[in-house]
Amino acid sequence: MKIAVLGTGMVGEAIGTKLIETGHSVMMGSRTANNEKAAAFVAKHGKDKASAGTFAGAAAFGEIIFNCTKGIESINVLKSAGEKNLSNKILIDVSNPLDFSNGMPPTLAVCNSDSMAEEIQRAFPALKVVKSLNTMWCGIMVNPAMINGGDHNVFISGNDSDAKKQVAGILTGFGWTDKAIIDLGDLKTARGSEMLLPMWLSIMGTKNSGAFNFKVVS
């Protein structure tokens, strides 16, 4: 499949790499077509499977789009990607609306009665937004077996059940078992997964490592 990865940070790199390793073609998108990290990504994986361009170029390329951009800028990123390049596509939203403008700890720019994922869905109604993978460090997103034998959870939120099924298929390709994938319900449930971030940051500070995840037991 042709997949757009919007974002040149560590999440875009990790997800883009795993997608290529699992047989997809990836175009990495950035504000500029000549972003250095995107160029390094293409050099690492080769031009047959990897390419780089602007957010608009990548969105046009992708049949499915990952949003791996700075959460509080994601609406601007998607505006620059262009509505026509997004229409009717699945957007897997990995972003978190963290605002570091007042230092540490960051605050959530949107929370309680709204979420980043819902803001994106409202701004781009023709997109099928599915929130996932935002509750863990990117190393674990693409290699769940690296901790606890893969026995921990990844959440999915979204309004379109077929889109969620396709996203679950991509997660399976990343190494997640069916049992580990928890469908929380519609996109409103992304409020909860985004609001896990203050807790995630506190645990990371305590453990001095991002190599942990949430596991639901009952």
Ligand SMILES: NC(=O)c1ccc[n+]([C@@H]2O[C@H](COP(=O)([O-])OP(=O)(O)OC[C@H]3O[C@@H](n4cnc5c(N)ncnc54)[C@H](OP(=O)(O)O)[C@@H]3O)[C@@H](O)[C@H]2O)c1
């Ligand atoms: N790091 C993790 O392990 C982790 C885990 C879970 C969720 N997340 C979430 O995943 C997303 C990506 O995280 P990250 O650490 O990989 O990278 P990041 O530094 O949060 O974001 C990098 C991307 O955001 C774009 N960006 C930054 N400022 C911008 C602006 N003013 N206008 C437009 N675009 C802008 C950059 O564009 P350019 O390419 O043009 O520079 C780049 O593509 C974030 O929302 C983060 O909260 C991260």
